[in-house]
Amino acid sequence: xxxxxxxxxxxxxxxxxxxxxxxxxxxxxxxxxxxxxxxxxxxxxxxxxxxxxxxxxxxxxxxxxxxxxxxxxxxxxxxxxxxxxxxxxxxxxxxxxxxxxxxxxxxxxxxxxxxxxxxxxxxxxxxxxxxxxxxxxxx
Amino acid sequence: xxxxxxxxxxxxxxxxxxxxxxxxxxxxxxxxxxxxxxxxxxxxxxxxxxxxxxxxxxxxxxxxxxxxxxxxxxxxxxxxxxxxxxxxxxxxxxxxxxxxxxxxxxxxxxxxxxxxxxxxxxxxxxxxxxxxxxxxxxx
DNA sequence: GTCTTACTGATAATCATTGTCAAAACGAGG
DNA sequence: CCTCGTTTTGACAATGATTATCAGTAAGAC
Ligand SMILES: [Zn+2]
Ligand SMILES: [Zn+2]
Ligand SMILES: [Zn+2]
Ligand SMILES: [Zn+2]
Numbered sequence: 120x121x122x123x124x125x126x127x128x129x130x131x132x133x134x135x136x137x138x139x140x141x142x143x144x145x146x147x148x149x150x151x152x153x154x155x156x157x158x159x160x161x162x163x164x165x166x167x168x169x170x171x172x173x174x175x176x177x178x179x180x181x182x183x184x185x186x187x188x189x190x191x192x193x194x195x196x197x198x199x200x201x202x203x204x205x206x207x208x209x210x211x212x213x214x215x216x217x218x219x220x221x222x223x224x225x226x227x228x229x230x231x232x233x234x235x236x237x238x239x240x241x242x243x244x245x246x247x248x249x250x251x252x253x254x255x256x257x258x
Numbered sequence: 259x260x261x262x263x264x265x266x267x268x269x270x271x272x273x274x275x276x277x278x279x280x281x282x283x284x285x286x287x288x289x290x291x292x293x294x295x296x297x298x299x300x301x302x303x304x305x306x307x308x309x310x311x312x313x314x315x316x317x318x319x320x321x322x323x324x325x326x327x328x329x330x331x332x333x334x335x336x337x338x339x340x341x342x343x344x345x346x347x348x349x350x351x352x353x354x355x356x357x358x359x360x361x362x363x364x365x366x367x368x369x370x371x372x373x374x375x376x377x378x379x380x381x382x383x384x385x386x387x388x389x390x391x392x393x394x395x396x397x
Numbered sequence: 398g399t400c401t402t403a404c405t406g407a408t409a410a411t412c413a414t415t416g417t418c419a420a421a422a423c424g425a426g427g
Numbered sequence: 428c429c430t431c432g433t434t435t436t437g438a439c440a441a442t443g444a445t446t447a448t449c450a451g452t453a454a455g456a457c
Pocket of ligand 4: 342343344363380382
């Protein structure tokens with residue numbers, strides 16, 4: 120294989136717009152929802168570009184991504200820096216809280232090795248209805 | 259709303275075949291994978307029918323369903339009866355172990371209410387590479 | 398400015414899943 | 428066993444989120 124010539128990143132108008140949209144909210148939204156918001160805010164960014172930007176950001180750890188039960192991927196800006204964490208997310212409005220659970224991490228590793236499994240990964244997501252949404256009687 | 263006239267279930271050849279296939283394995287497979295297996299075993303069951311059967315079984319709690327990171331839904335027969343449980347699944351072959359974690363359940367409820375969230379639901383899945391797959395050097 | 402190369406956006410393609418609907422199969426009752 | 432109202436089936440179209448294409452655009456190094 121070739122020594123992979125270090126891929127460069129360029130800060131474009133579009134990427135900046137996506138970043139700005141992400142910064143303006145702490146809620147989980149789908150790529151299409153972010154795209155809608157950008158268009159409504161006057162941007163002419165293309166849908167594919169939004170997908171690409173969000174995926175790149177998710178890979179680099181700058182945004183959090185979760186997959187819903189229906190298979191949709193939701194993104195939001197990551198508030199917790201590099202650190203591994205989980206979420207408590209409102210199913211109705213996308214609001215989310217960062218959750219830390221170091222005990223779980225250790226427990227998962229132990230259980231896995233007890234069963235002979237290696238290269239462990241895990242998915243932990245809590246969903247519910249936030250106080251505001253409950254008050255409005257949504258859902 | 260109408261008194262919902264008690265929906266009946268009929269045991270058809272196709273549903274029996276799906277059940278039989280599920281009984282013959284403890285591994286998580288996609289609807290399409292189960293369909294393939296059924297066709298290879300001589301059945302002429304249609305793909306849509308397999309989807310319908312698996313969904314019905316999942317709703318009734320007779321099979322476990324998980325959504326992968328890529329959005330695909332995997333099914334396998336449920337070994338743990340009605341009881342709520344989680345899985346440690348091999349990413350390569352679909353093998354899975356049932357995992358119980360009552361502490362987590364309690365913890366999740368507590369965290370959620372501390373943040374003012376109600377109607378809590380949760381997703382906890384562990385994935386890894388099982389001993390057999392690791393031995394074969396797959397992945 | 399010039400040039401190389403990554404990026405963009407309109408659009409087509411993919412792929413799992415769901416909807417449609419006429420034909421076939423259940424199974425209760427006779 | 429035969430009949431009949433329902434449920435189920437299966438081939439195929441449709442959906443909807445995501446990805447691939449590819450010609451044109453624009454970072455940013457020099
Ligand atoms: Zn909410
Ligand atoms: Zn974790
Ligand atoms: Zn395995
Ligand atoms: Zn649980």
